[in-house]
Every structure is written in C-alpha cells, then in structure tokens.
Amino acid sequence: MDRITQLKAFLESSPADSFLKHALALEYIKIQEDGNARKVFEELLEKEPNYVGSYYHLGKLLERMGETEAAVAVYEKGMYIAWEEKDMHAYNELQAAHEDLTD
Numbered sequence: 001m002d003r004i005t006q007l008k009a010f011l012e013s014s015p016a017d018s019f020l021k022h023a024l025a026l027e028y029i030k031i032q033e034d035g036n037a038r039k040v041f042e043e044l045l046e047k048e049p050n051y052v053g054s055y056y057h058l059g060k061l062l063e064r065m066g067e068t069e070a071a072v073a074v075y076e077k078g079m080y081i082a083w084e085e086k087d088m089h090a091y092n093e094l095q096a097a098h099e100d101l102t103d
Contacts, residue, residue, distance in 0.1 A: 003027045018044055018051045025054070029061060037061055052082050052090040059097055072101050 007024040014020060021044040028037035041058040044051055055078025062071035075098035082091035 004031075016047075018048045022051065022054050022057075026057065029057070034061060034065055038065075049077075050081055050085060052078060052085060052087050055081065056090070056093055056097060059094070063101065068101055072098060075101070 004024065004027050007020055007027060011017065011020050021040055025037045025040035028040065038061055041054050044054055055074055059071045059074040062074060075094050078094045079091055079098065082094060
C-alpha cells in the first residue's frame with residue numbers, strides 16, 4: 001500500500017487529524033500533484049488556521065506554481081499566526097520565505 005493510500009485510510013477513521021492531512025499534502029507534493037496538495041493544505045488551514053507548519057509548505061507550493069502574490073499572502077498570514085502562537089522558529093522561516101519574494 002502506498003503512502004497516499006495509507007494516509008487516506010487513516011483519515012477515514014480520523015477525518016479531523018491535521019497531522020495526517022499535512023502529511024497527505026506533502027505526499028502529493030512528492031509526486032507533483034500540486035493541485036491535490038494545494039486543496040488539502042487549503043482545507044486544513046480553513047479548518048485549523050493555527051496549524052502553522054502548513055503555511056510554509058503551501059507558500060512554497062504556490063511559489064512553484066507561479067502564484068507569487070498568493071504565496072506572499074500565505075506567508076503573511078502564517079507569520080501572523082506564528083507570532084500569535086509564539087512559535088518563533090516558524091515565524092522566522094515564514095519571514096525568510098516572505099523576504100525572498102518581496103525584497
């Protein structure tokens with residue numbers, strides 16, 4: 001059973017598990033299914049906006065898709081959430097990615 005199939009099976013029994021959703025999106029990125037990855041990240045962040053780690057990966061995905069303005073917006077929202085959560089490691093990563101696009 002491949003990782004995507006396994007993660008989907010786990011999500012059937014734990015549909016609200018943000019870690020599983022994040023992992024699924026990363027697996028989609030590995031096989032270059034960017035549309036599926038984006039959908040999973042966006043659904044995850046809509047339901048759990050404080051899942052800070054997904055902002056960086058969604059932003060990088062949007063960058064790769066050529067959606068620079070959307071990536072900047074994702075980084076900015078992620079920085080705000082990371083600051084609120086006092087997650088300075090995530091904040092610094094998001095800030096660096098944001099600066100790479102805006103400086």
